[in-house]
Amino acid sequence: MFGKTALLSILLFLTGCSSSTTWGWYVINPMTNTGWINIKFLVQGMGSTILISLIAAGISILLGLAVALPGLSSRRGWRIFNRVYVEFVRSIPLLPMLFWVFYGLPLVFKSMGLNIPIDPFWGAIITLALSDSAFTAEIYRAGIQSIAKGQTEAAQTVGLNYIQTMRYVILPQAIRRILPPLANQFIYVVKMSAFASVIGMQELTRRANELVVTEYRPLEIYSLLIVEYLVLVLIISAGVRWLERRMGSDEQS
Amino acid sequence: MGKSAIEMVNVNKWFGDFHVLKDINLQVGSGERVVICGPSGSGKSTVVRCINRLEVHQKGTIRVDGIELTQDADAISAIRSEVGMVFQQFNLFPHLTVLENLTLGPIKARGLSKAQAREKAEHYLERVRIPEQADKYPGQLSGGQQQRVAIARSLCMEPKVLLFDEPTSALDPEMISEVLDVMIELADEGMTMVVVTHEMGFARKVADQMIFMDAGEIVEAAPPAEFFENPSSARCRKFLSQILHH
Numbered sequence: 001m002f003g004k005t006a007l008l009s010i011l012l013f014l015t016g017c018s019s020s021t022t023w024g025w026y027v028i029n030p031m032t033n034t035g036w037i038n039i040k041f042l043v044q045g046m047g048s049t050i051l052i053s054l055i056a057a058g059i060s061i062l063l064g065l066a067v068a069l070p071g072l073s074s075r076r077g078w079r080i081f082n083r084v085y086v087e088f089v090r091s092i093p094l095l096p097m098l099f100w101v102f103y104g105l106p107l108v109f110k111s112m113g114l115n116i117p118i119d120p121f122w123g124a125i126i127t128l129a130l131s132d133s134a135f136t137a138e139i140y141r142a143g144i145q146s147i148a149k150g151q152t153e154a155a156q157t158v159g160l161n162y163i164q165t166m167r168y169v170i171l172p173q174a175i176r177r178i179l180p181p182l183a184n185q186f187i188y189v190v191k192m193s194a195f196a197s198v199i200g201m202q203e204l205t206r207r208a209n210e211l212v213v214t215e216y217r218p219l220e221i222y223s224l225l226i227v228e229y230l231v232l233v234l235i236i237s238a239g240v241r242w243l244e245r246r247m248g249s250d251e252q253s
Numbered sequence: 254m255g256k257s258a259i260e261m262v263n264v265n266k267w268f269g270d271f272h273v274l275k276d277i278n279l280q281v282g283s284g285e286r287v288v289i290c291g292p293s294g295s296g297k298s299t300v301v302r303c304i305n306r307l308e309v310h311q312k313g314t315i316r317v318d319g320i321e322l323t324q325d326a327d328a329i330s331a332i333r334s335e336v337g338m339v340f341q342q343f344n345l346f347p348h349l350t351v352l353e354n355l356t357l358g359p360i361k362a363r364g365l366s367k368a369q370a371r372e373k374a375e376h377y378l379e380r381v382r383i384p385e386q387a388d389k390y391p392g393q394l395s396g397g398q399q400q401r402v403a404i405a406r407s408l409c410m411e412p413k414v415l416l417f418d419e420p421t422s423a424l425d426p427e428m429i430s431e432v433l434d435v436m437i438e439l440a441d442e443g444m445t446m447v448v449v450t451h452e453m454g455f456a457r458k459v460a461d462q463m464i465f466m467d468a469g470e471i472v473e474a475a476p477p478a479e480f481f482e483n484p485s486s487a488r489c490r491k492f493l494s495q496i497l498h499h
């Protein structure tokens with residue numbers, strides 16, 4: 001099986017780098033039974049990591065737009081709302097925000113007479129989406145601002161209202177400036193999703209932690225964990241570069 | 254005189270501390286053509302842009318076709334739907350084809366069907382003499398062609414008034430006349446027009462009223478014959494002698 005041999009050769013390479021006896025690759029040696037079971041256990045966290053990252057990024061893409069648009073308003077009050085949101089959310093470290101959402105938010109709901117439990121899955125998604133939305137909002141704002149003022153004015157003079165102007169004139173042009181940085185931002189979401197492990201979400205990092213506890217082999221297991229993230233991020237980066245090329249090449253004017 | 258298409262009474266505007274429009278009074282009758290000229294920075298664009306609320310005036314009243322421009326969003330959209338505008342930089346939508354540029358407003362704002370909008374667009378492309386460019390993108394056209402598309406785009410909204418802000422200033426000299434010819438035709442058909450331009454040949458041909466602005470004021474307002482032969486203010490005489498001798 002190609003996957004197994006490739007993995008084995010990476011491991012052999014890494015062991016070859018060092019003559020020290022502190023390495024114990026057997027815990028994740030795909031050729032042994034327990035090693036293979038361990039690897040499967042670790043890699044199965046991939047699904048959750050990808051899923052929470054995707055859902056969080058999806059929410060953040062919508063939320064970011066909803067935060068960015070007031071920032072482009074001619075009304076000062078709306079712009080202030082945008083600035084306060086972005087500065088506030090951007091300055092909260094992810095971990096405290098995660099604790100607040102997971103442990104605190106249900107209590108807020110309860111005080112309002114609502115019984116909405118928050119499980120690790122949604123706790124992680126809400127936190128990642130909130131935290132990321134400050135960054136996506138800035139990406140939108142920059143992208144939309146780069147479209148000339150004349151475009152908005154021309155749209156107004158042919159009778160389009162605000163939503164139509166955005167939908168048919170501004171966003172289609174801004175999208176090629178927004179999409180590549182937005183996809184790039186997705187890499188951060190994937191990396192930040194590791195924090196979900198501390199509230200018990202069974203994703204890549206959590207599984208590595210659990211295996212370390214039973215196997216006492218942090219070096220090997222965390223090395224594999226890093227490789228897992230590396231592979232994931234490299235795939236996304238390749239996607240971003242492909243997107244950048246496509247966006248750049250069908251420039252109409 | 255209820256036939257006033259545009260009525261500006263004591264209009265004042267400031268950009269911060271800068272008093273850009275000072276007591277502007279302007280009456281444009283229905284079917285009338287007004288040409289505005291004046292040195293750079295005198296406020297010509299600002300006057301025109303106040304008429305369709307691209308700029309907000311702070312004092313005085315502006316009425317278009319009897320509707321007063323206020324904060325009221327309905328009044329603003331009512332006025333915008335009667336006033337077309339042609340910009341110096343064309344401001345075509347670069348991501349849409351010529352045809353889509355023309356049909357966007359009629360379909361989305363006027364609620365026309367695609368077929369109706371298309372028919373109208375083809376009609377006006379014919380009028381500005383570029384029917385064959387319908388499926389191209391603006392970036393593939395010459396400046397003169399782009400400006401004619403922009404005029405056609407305005408006409409597709411069937412406006413009662415057309416505003417032009419230096420429509421030929423961004424064009425290469427050999428393309429100016431193709432745009433002016435289209436504008437002269439529109440004038441001949443009785444379109445109400447307010448045109449900011451320094452093309453004095455065009456002004457003589459079509460204007461009913463010439464306006465000279467300087468430092469935010471209307472310094473001179475007269476029919477073209479009087480305006481060109483015998484301007485009353487020294488500033489206007491000086492300006493005219495400068496542009497007519499170049």
Ligand SMILES: Nc1ncnc2c1ncn2[C@@H]1O[C@H](COP(=O)(O)OP(=O)(O)OP(=O)(O)O)[C@@H](O)[C@H]1O
Pocket residue numbers: 268271273291292293294295296297298299300
């Ligand atoms: N958005 C703005 N904010 C501040 N000042 C402005 C703004 N727009 C225009 N101005 C100033 O107002 C004055 C009048 O501008 P306007 O564009 O109306 O002049 P103009 O007569 O059209 O000049 P030009 O021939 O250069 O187009 C200028 O001094 C300009 O710098």
Ligand SMILES: [Mg+2]
Pocket residue numbers: 297298299418419
């Ligand atoms: Mg101007």
